[in-house]
Amino acid sequence: MLSVVNEDGTTGTGSLMDGIVREGARRMLAAALEAEVNQYIAELVGERDEAGRRLVVRNGHHRERSVATAAGPVVVKAPRVNDKRVNEATGERKRFSSKILAPWCRKSPKVSEVLPLLYLHGLSCGDFVPAMEQFLGSAAGLSPATITRLTKQWQDDHAAFQARDLSESDYVYVWADGVHPKVRLGQVHSCVLVLLGVRSDGRKELIALAEGLRESTESWADLLRDCRRRGMRDPELVVGDGAMGLWRALVEVFPQARHQRCWVHKTRNVINALPKSAQPGAKRALQEIYNAEDRDHAEKAIRDFDGAYAAKWPKAVKKVTDEVDELLAFYDFPAEHWVHLRTTNPIESTFSTVKLRTRVTRGAGSAAAALAMVFKLTESAQARWRAITAPHLVALVRAGAHFKNGQLVERPDEPGRDQQAA
Structure with a gap:
């Protein structure tokens, strides 16, 4: 040997x-x-x-x-x-x-991709040289000053991202959520407002990432207005949780967009309003609703849920019955897209990793640096996102095709039934 x-x-x-x-x-x-x-x-x-x-x-x-x-x-x-x-x-x-x-x-792109992860994980500027030198075999390009310059570059990249033109990017579906990574932002109750969209070719893409206060209407409206100002069109469907600030802002800024409530958040909210003994049965009943084969069966499952639980726990049932249209909006879109449109999981899954990387006790220096590093982590994850199922149907949705219970019933270039009858 x-x-x-x-x-x-x-x-x-x-x-x-x-x-x-x-x-x-x-x-x-x-x-x-x-x-x-x-x-x-x-x-x-x-x-x-x-x-x-x-x-x-x-x-x-x-x-x-x-x-x-x-x-x-x-x-x-x-x-x-x-x-x-x-x-x-x-x-x-x-x-x-x-x-x-x-x-x-002085570093390959893959090495640079690791640096924000380590910095968010709590590794200070002075710790990079001894830590990475053992891994890479050299300390070239890893001085504290280099890391500081990188954080400044990340902030510039985030600023350029937030100012880019959106007129050429047609987002048909949009997921919106406020996430709370454990980094120090500008104010005590700040969070990160995230918009993630599906382009007409089926690719998922980060639209915007900005700091907001308590997911308030004002914060969401500011972010949405900025996207509108930069050329963003009304999406066909916006998926989000029950935070009312988002929906009020959407009605004001993108009035043509339809709304879809996230079933993961809705299920969690309903279950939390019930005693533990009733939770397993209620969870199965809720699954019967959003997994129904069509809207008629889903509405019947809602009536069954109402009949079984309304007498004892009316507040829990009203969380569903008061938002039927918003909870079942996905039935008017291609069935291949239902698994994507019922939940904000595209954002949740991405930021679950970011949250794990941001459990630090002293924050990340400044609000701008923290937001920039979250942006870089998300940008890195974006390269691994999977396109939406049946991407060719996204363009049909934007073109005005009509779907009923997930099936295409009228193409945009076909005459409507009223015209055919005439």
């Missing part, structure tokens, strides 16, 4: 394997950088000066630098480009900038 001598004088095969992995990572990165530069130069081969000389050529390599990766520190020598073209608007020389490895980059 092959073995090598480690720095501490011991021998082992682990260091050899680590070296092989790092060498493989170095070669792959070097090859990618060379290919990127070659493509850049090839695309501009026709750019020449008056003497016929090319304006964009290779110019050796930059100095070596160490980049922290999951495989350990990798030493790379990025190729250099001499670009003599001039920007006519500014009069400055144009510069080649690698999209694979930026000039300032």
Whole structure:
């Protein structure tokens, strides 16, 4: 068996394997950088000066630098480009900038993704060097000043995200919820207001993430108005819990959107209003409602629930009977989407992980830093979100197709029944 001598004088095969992995990572990165530069130069081969000389050529390599990766520190020598073209608007020389490895980059994107997680988990700036050095094999790019710069960059990224244009993003379904990660925000009763949507192509996407006070109408209205101002259209359906502030704000800002109450929150609220002895039966009765095959069976299950529990616990039953239309709105949308539309689980599942990462005692420094780090964690999770089932039906919903009990009954380009009768 092959073995090598480690720095501490011991021998082992682990260091050899680590070296092989790092060498493989170095070669792959070097090859990618060379290919990127070659493509850049090839695309501009026709750019020449008056003497016929090319304006964009290779110019050796930059100095070596160490980049922290999951495989350990990798030493790379990025190729250099001499670009003599001039920007006519500014009069400055144009510069080649690698999209694979930026000039300032000292960590791979995967390593940078871990940093907000560790910081939210309570690791202070001064602890990053000894903690990550053992994992990565190098402390390059992990100084306290670097972490501080990262938090500032996260805040800038969040600010840019909150100011982006939404006119090109058509959100057909929207989930809205106020979550309470255990980080220090601006006020004692602050929470994070989250909007998550489904685009017309079926992809889920974070729409907005901002600080709010007690999920109040004013806080929700401010966030929704900002989305409207940036070009967001009325969604077809908004899914949320029973917080009245959201629904009042929606009526004001997006009056065309239909409302769907979250059945997970509704079930929890109803069960909490009943004695323990009645809770198992009531939970099964509620499941019969939202798992019914169509709206008629669901309404019958509501009547059965009313008859079984209204006499003894009228307050619990009224939580259901007073909001029948909002609880059963999902039956007017494709059956393939019901599992997504009955609950705010797309937000809950994402932020359950964020909440686990934010159990710190002293907060995250400032409200802006805390919100920015929650944003970065959510942004990282977004890359792993699954598209909605039957994504092709989302565009039909936006186009005005009519669904009854989950089945398509009229396409937007077909004449209505009244027109056919005429």
